[in-house]
Amino acid sequence: MLDKTPNAKLGDLLEKFGGALTAGDVDAAVGFFEEDCYWRDLLVFTWNMKTLEGPDAVREMLQSQLAKTNPTGWKLYEKEVPTEKDGVLEGWFLFETDVARCRGHIRARNGRIWTILTTMDELKGFEEPSGVRRPNGHPEPEPKGGPAISWTEKREAEEKELGYSRQPYVVIIGGGQGALALGARLRQLDVPTIIVEKNPKPGDSWRVRYKSLCLHDPVWYDHMPYIPFPPNWPVYSPKDKLGDWLEMYAKVMELNFWGSTVCKSAKYDDTTKEWTVVVERDGKEMTLRPKQLVFATGQASRAIVPNFPGSDVFKGEQQHSSQHTGPDPYVDKKTVVIGSNTSAHDISSALAELGADVTMVQRSPTMVVNIHSLHTHATGINYSEQAVARGIDVERADYIGDTMPYALMGENHKPIYDMIREMDADFYTALEGAGFVLDWGDDETGLHMKYMRRGAGYYIDIGASQMIIDGKIKHAYGQVDHLTENAVVLKDGTELPADLVVYATGFGSMNGWVADIVDQETADKVGKVWGLGSGTKNDPGPWEGEPRNMWKPTQQEALWFHGGNLAQSRRNSLFLALQLKARLEGIPTPVYGLQEVYHKA
Numbered sequence: 333m334l335d336k337t338p339n340a341k342l343g344d345l346l347e348k349f350g351g352a353l354t355a356g357d358v359d360a361a362v363g364f365f366e367e368d369c370y371w372r373d374l375l376v377f378t379w380n381m382k383t384l385e386g387p388d389a390v391r392e393m394l395q396s397q398l399a400k401t402n403p404t405g406w407k408l409y410e411k412e413v414p415t416e417k418d419g420v421l422e423g424w425f426l427f428e429t430d431v432a433r434c435r436g437h438i439r440a441r442n443g444r445i446w447t448i449l450t451t452m453d454e455l456k457g458f459e460e461p462s463g464v465r466r467p468n469g470h471p472e473p474e475p476k477g478g479p480a481i482s483w484t485e486k487r488e489a490e491e492k493e494l495g496y497s498r499q500p501y502v503v504i505i506g507g508g509q510g511a512l513a514l515g516a517r518l519r520q521l522d523v524p525t526i527i528v529e530k531n532p533k534p535g536d537s538w539r540v541r542y543k544s545l546c547l548h549d550p551v552w553y554d555h556m557p558y559i560p561f562p563p564n565w566p567v568y569s570p571k572d573k574l575g576d577w578l579e580m581y582a583k584v585m586e587l588n589f590w591g592s593t594v595c596k597s598a599k600y601d602d603t604t605k606e607w608t609v610v611v612e613r614d615g616k617e618m619t620l621r622p623k624q625l626v627f628a629t630g631q632a633s634r635a636i637v638p639n640f641p642g643s644d645v646f647k648g649e650q651q652h653s654s655q656h657t658g659p660d661p662y663v664d665k666k667t668v669v670i671g672s673n674t675s676a677h678d679i680s681s682a683l684a685e686l687g688a689d690v691t692m693v694q695r696s697p698t699m700v701v702n703i704h705s706l707h708t709h710a711t712g713i714n715y716s717e718q719a720v721a722r723g724i725d726v727e728r729a730d731y732i733g734d735t736m737p738y739a740l741m742g743e744n745h746k747p748i749y750d751m752i753r754e755m756d757a758d759f760y761t762a763l764e765g766a767g768f769v770l771d772w773g774d775d776e777t778g779l780h781m782k783y784m785r786r787g788a789g790y791y792i793d794i795g796a797s798q799m800i801i802d803g804k805i806k807h808a809y810g811q812v813d814h815l816t817e818n819a820v821v822l823k824d825g826t827e828l829p830a831d832l833v834v835y836a837t838g839f840g841s842m843n844g845w846v847a848d849i850v851d852q853e854t855a856d857k858v859g860k861v862w863g864l865g866s867g868t869k870n871d872p873g874p875w876e877g878e879p880r881n882m883w884k885p886t887q888q889e890a891l892w893f894h895g896g897n898l899a900q901s902r903r904n905s906l907f908l909a910l911q912l913k914a915r916l917e918g919i920p921t922p923v924y925g926l927q928e929v930y931h932k933a
Contacts, residue, residue, distance in 0.1 A: 338413075338415055341421055342414040342421055342440070345421075345438070345443065346425050346438070349406075349445065350406025350425075353403050354404050354406070358391060358394045361394060362387050364444055364445050365444060365445045366441060366446050367386070367387065368446070369386060369387060369444075369446055370383055370384070370446070370737035370739060371384040371393070371445075371448045372447070372449045372734070373449075374451040374907055375452040375907055375910060376401065376434050377394075377398070377450060378393065378397060378923065379885070379924065380884050380924055380925055382878060383737050383739070383877040383878055385737075385877060393924055396924055397924050400920070400922050401430070402430045408423065408426075409424035409425055411424075419441055420440070420446070421439070421440040421441075424731075425437070425438065428456075431456055431914070431920075432452045432453070432456060433452075434450060434451060434452050435451050435453050435731070436450045436451065437731070437734075437735040447736075447737055447740070451731070455917075458522075460521065462520070469483060471483070490588070495526050495620055499524075499620065499621045500524045500526040501523050501912070502518060502623070502912055503525070503526050503528060503626070504528065505626065505627050505628065506527075506529065506628040506895075507529025507536075507537065507628075508537045508628065509556065509578060510628040510895040510896065511628035512527070512556070512582055513556055514626065514901075515587040515588075516556070516581070516585040517557060517909035518913070521910075521912075523909070523913055525587075525588060526588045526620065527582075527589045528609075528611055529590065529592075530592070530594050531592070532591045532592045534583075534587075534589055535574065537575075538574050538575040539575040540657065541654075542653075542659075542678065543657070543659075545570075545678060546566075547568050548568065550715060551567050552716055552719065553711055553726075554569065556577075556581055556898070557905060557906070559581060559584065560726065568703075592613065593612065594611060595610075595611050596610045596617070596849075597610045598610070598625055598849050598850050600888065600889070600891070605623065605889075607623070607890065609621070609625065624915065625891055626892045626893070627842060627846065627891075628893075628894045628895055629845045634839065634845070635652040635653075635838075636652075636840055637652050637835050638670070640812050640813075641815070642814040642821075645816070645817055646817060646818070646830075646833065648830055649832045649833070650835070651834055652837070653679060654839075656675075658682065659682040659683040659688060665689075665831035665832050666690075667680075667683055667688060667690045667834060668690075668833050668834070669692045669836055670834065671695070671836030672693075672694035672695070672698045672768075672836075673789060673790060673791055674790070674792065676692055676791075678796070679834055680692045680805045681796035681799055684799050684804040684805045689806075691807070691828050691830075692800070692805055692808070693809075693810070693820065693828070694768065698768070698770065698771065698790065698791060699771055699778070699782055699790040700760075700768075700770060701778070701791075701792060702792075702793045702797075703793060705755065709752055710778075714732055730899070730902070733903075737877070738784065739877060742777035742781050745778045746775070746777045748778065749772055749779070753772065759797070762801045763800065766800050766803070766807055767807050768809075769809055771789075774866075784864055785863055785864055785870070786862075786868075786869065787863075789869070808826060810824050815833070818830065841862065841933045842895070843855040843858050843859065843860065844933065850891075856932045857887050858886045858891065858929065859880070859881065859927075859930065859932055859933075860929075860931040860933055861893050864877065864880075880927065881893050881927060882895070883904040883907055884907075884908075885911070886927070887929055892911075894908050
């Protein structure tokens with residue numbers, strides 16, 4: 333009798349599919365796919381972050397890349413048991429290429445592949461020194477003879493040499509969590525790296541923000557690589573506590589962090605294949621010559637500050653939300669906050685809690701979801717104490733998240749937000765009754781898709797919405813027409829008296845930093861950063877299938893972008909580090925499907 337268990341079914345499919353790939357039989361391999369199939373490849377075949385949609389796209393990729401990859405050793409991953417539910421068979425597998433050890437995941441329907449993930453775990457011969465490969469720690473003899481060198485002496489020598497007598501292979505511009513996560517990965521892979529940050533210490537980019545700021549993502553979602561937060565860490569990290577953690581992290585992970593250092597310019601030489609990066613450190617200009625340059629300046633770029641008519645005559649104070657340090661100096665002032673996303677709500681609520689007169693100007697519909705509802709029905713499914721109890725630690729949760737193609741995320745997320753909208757109906761009725769205009773995304777797919785498409789347009793409610801309902805935060809809906817000496821005037825003639833105007837109006841694309849530091853030509857060559865090409869608001873098409881220009885090669889050789897939230901920085905720092913290490917070691921990295929540029933910003 334044939335074995336019809338999920339394990340046997342997936343094993344049989346994997347044996348045949350993997351065998352076709354190992355044999356180099358493209359036609360046979362493509363024949364295993366459904367018509368509406370998706371292959372998400374993270375470096376293994378494409379040396380890119382690439383999703384192939386449909387058999388024709390799969391065929392084209394394999395014709396280009398299969399012989400260069402030489403995948404072998406296909407087998408089920410014994411730590412994960414295949415499952416079958418509602419006609420969908422799924423499970424994990426392992427395999428290798430000439431240069432890497434890899435992991436994958438399949439969802440199959442009717443015996444054919446519907447979705448497949450292939451992801452690179454490590455480079456052969458360049459594994460991280462962890463577990464059984466961890467370093468000894470004892471003093472080591474000098475290569476040229478002489479007394480043994482202690483760990484501290486070796487570290488001190490590195491700090492004196494790197495950037496001076498010895499050049500880094502990578503320079504990372506920006507010193508937030510993204511830079512530190514990538515720096516830690518690169519250090520474990522022995523890639524000489526310097527992190528350049530204008531603030532004095534790691535974590536300062538959080539410390540300088542308004543005092544009420546906390547993360548809106550839960551702690552299980554936010555761990556850094558190698559060092560998870562302790563079990564007594566708050567569910568939602570306060571910004572100063574997170575700043576202290578990042579400072580500790582940089583020290584313990586022994587990162588070459590150059591604080592109080594401003595990157596003034598960078599230029600790539602196509603002949604020497606290296607960057608000339610001019611920085612100012614401790615009041616002195618220095619020149620670094622890395623082979624690779626990474627912008628880790630956050631998902632966003634330069635602050636967007638609208639130039640409304642009358643801005644030059646307004647007698648009060650004007651500041652972007654990134655400049656706002658807290659409510660205390662403004663308790664006795666009338667404040668108008670222009671914007672209605674996260675920063676606008678946080679700043680408005682902090683002012684309102686102290687009894688200040690604050691008005692939020694909402695210029696377009698905003699998605700709002702209660703933080704507890706979001707955690708219970710979305711984030712917390714794989715990132716929570718309950719998930720950990722089910723055996724889903726952060727690494728496993730990250731892999732699970734990788735398996736879902738962006739093209740399918742929306743339809744998977746919509747039922748979740750439909751349920752939340754129904755469960756919290758009274759809350760939404762009250763909020764709309766206060767004049768707040770809600771939306772759920774262009775296609776009602778909710779917060780995560782809004783974030784991936786435009787990085788804005790939402791608020792995870794931690795209390796400000798109730799203040800709007802109760803009238804503690806005044807609310808006005810409409811476009812700003814102009815400013816007078818002491819007021820903000822809307823298009824409908826509404827006049828909002830103001831001593832302080834806070835522009836919670838967001839940030840531009842990350843390539844804005846490239847324009848500032850390199851030049852506009854290079855920024856345009858790279859194009860817009862972030863978004864999926866969904867054709868929804870602020871995310872123009874065509875469809876990309878993966879985040880634009882993030883964590884992968886760009887049209888400018890040796891120029892990379894890294895960032896996102898803490899979870900994205902943690903997970904994708906691995907993939908970017910593997911790409912940089914491969915280039916350092918001269919491993920061939922034939923990139924397939926280098927992203928085309930359709931939008932400059």
